[in-house]
Amino acid sequence: MPETPHLDRVKSPEDLRNLSIKDLKKVAEELRAETVDAVSETGGHLGAGLGVVELTIALHHVFDTPRDRLIWDVGHQSYPHKIITGRRDQIRTIRQPGGLYGFTKRTESEYDPFGAAHSSTSISAGLGMAVASSLKGEARNVVCVIGDGAMSGGMAYEAMNNAGSMPPRLIVILNDNEMSIAPAVGALNAYLSRLLSSHQFRSLRELGKQWARRLPKAMGDAAMRAEEYSRGMVTGGTLFEELGFFYIGPIDGHNLEHLIPVLRNVRRDETPGPVLLHVVTSKGKGYEPAENAPDRGHALGKFDVVTGEQKKGKPKAPSYTNVFAQSLIKEADRDEKIVALTAAMPSGTGLDKFAKAHPTRCFDVGIAEQHCVTFAAGLATEGLKPSCRFASRSTAPASWAPTGRRTAGSFDITYLATLPGFVVMAAADEAELVHMVHTAAKIDDRPSAFRYPRGEGTGVPLPEHPKMLEIGKGRIVREGTTIAILSLGGRLQEALGAADELQARGLSTTVADARFAKPLDEDLIRLLAREHEVLITIEEGSIGGFGAHVMQFLAMAGFMDAGLKIRPMLLPDRFVAHGTPAGMYEDAGLTASHIVDMALSALGSNSATMPRRA
Structure with missing residues (x-):
C-alpha cells in the first residue's frame, strides 16, 4: 500500500478547497499512486484515470460539488473522482460483485449526477441539467468533462449545436489525450488561456461587439468575424466557436498552476452561454508501464505494480474475439468485397488483426456507432460486404463482462429480430461462430447479424473449412x-x-x-x-x-x-x-x-x- 498522508486527510472535496497548490500537488501524487495500487488488485480502466488526476483535483477544488454538477464522459476517467468523493474505502471493490460500479452511477453517490459509461452523452445531459436549473431559478455550474474519443461521437456535436443557441451556462472541458488537434502547450498558451477566460477580456470583447454593431452592417459583421477567426487561428477553437461556444485553450491538464486560475475564471464568469475549455493530458500519466503501453493502460486485468505485468491465467481455449477475427480475415482473403468497420474498438473487437491483414479495407470511425452503421449501408449500396463489429453497449453483438450492464447486450436479439428481412444468428460455441462468419459473408440479398460471447470459447475443435449454414435452420x-x-x-x-x-x-x-x-x-x-x-x-x-x-x-x-x-x-x-x-x-x-x-x-x-x- 502506498503512503498517502496528504490524501488521507481528504474525506470529501470540501477538504481540497482550502489547500494550497503546493499541497494539492502532493495530493495528486498520492492519488495517482492510490489509483495504480487499487486497479492492480481489481483490474479495470487505469490509463484514463491517471490522465485526469490533476484535472479531477482542480475541478473539485474550484467548483462547489455536488451542488455544481460534474459529469464524466466516458466514465473510465472517474476512478480518482470516486476516491476523493468519499468512496476511497471501497475503491478496491470496483467492478467486483457487490462493489463499486466501474463508471459513474447516480445511486452510488451524490457526486455522480449522471450515470454513464459510453459515450458522448455528457453535453446533452449537462445541457438538460443547466436548463432545468435555469427554469427552477437555481444558480449552479454544470461541468461536462468529455474525452477526445467521446467527442468523436455525433451526439456530442448535436448537443453542442443545440447548446450554442441557448442562454443557460454550460461548461464543457475537452480532455484531449489522443487527437493532437492542438499545438504544443506551454507558458505562452497558459497565459493566453488565462487572458481569454478572464472577466476583463470577456467584458472588453462585449464592448467590441457593441462598437461593431454601431458600424455599417457589412463593416460590423466583418469586424466580428475577424475577431473570432483571428482568435481561432491562434488557439485552434474555430470549430467550437462556430457551434456557439466560447473557446479557451489549449492548456496543460497536468499543471495545477495553469488549470486552477483558468477554472476560477470560467466559474466566476457571469456571461450567459456555453464555454469550452480545451485541456491537453497524457493517458497513463505518471505510471511508466501505462505510459509505454500501446493503449496506455486503457483496460487491464490484475497486474504487478512494480513491473506493470498483467496476471493472466493460461487460456484453456481461444477467445471468441480471436476466432471471429481470424475467421473474418480468411473470408476477406477469399472475397475482396468484404470490408470491416468498428467504432473506436479495434483491439477489443479483434479488428486490429484484420487491419494488419487488409489495411485498406478496415475502418475505425471513432465512437460513432450510428455513423458506423450508416457508413456500412453506403458501402453495401455499392456492392461491398461491410462487417460492423461493436463491443456491446447493450445494443450490439454482445458480451457478459465484469462491467456488467454496460456490455451485457441485453437487447440485441430483441431489437434486431424486429427488423424486417434481417437474418439474426447467435453462436453456441466457437465452431458455430466460424460457420456464422462464413454464412454472413455469403448472404448477398439482405443484412445479417450474429451474436457471440466474450472471453474464452468452450474448447470445441475449430473447423478447417467453414460451411454455410442453411438460413433459418437449427x-x-x-x-x-x-x-x-x-x-x-x-x-x-x-x-x-x-x-x-x-x-x-x-x-x-x-x-x-x-x-x-x-x-x-x-x-x-x-x-x-x-x-x-x-x-x-x-x-x-x-x-x-x-x-x-x-x-x-x-x-x-x-x-x-x-x-x-x-x-x-x-x-x-x-x-x-x-x-x-x-x-x-x-x-x-x-x-x-x-x-x-x-x-x-x-x-x-x-x-x-x-x-x-x-
Missing part, C-alpha cells in the same frame, strides 16, 4: 422424449448440463440449438412442440426476443390451444448487477440448475419430489 444436439430445451446462443452447454440432470431423474430430454432467432426454424419448433410435454426456450436476452418469436409462432399454429407447456427463460426485466460471468448468470437465472427447476415446475414437480436415480 440442429438437434441430443434426442429425448419428455422435455425439449431449445437454446439460442451461449447457453447450450448449460442446457446440456440440465439435460444430464433431468435424465438422472428419469426425464428424457431433447436439446436443440436454434442457431437463428430470425428466420425461425418452424419445422424444428413444430417437432419439439409435438413430441414433448414441455418446451423450454433459453436465451441471453430481454423479453420480446427469441422466446417471444417462438411463442408467437406456436400461438398462431394452434399449439397453445393443445395444452403445450412452454416456458421461456430469458434475462429478468431489470439491469443485472456487475460481477463475474458465473455470478451474473446465477443472478439472471440462466444456469443448468435453473433450467432443471423450470422443467420440473412445468411438469408439476420439483427437485425435492423428483430424486436423482442412483
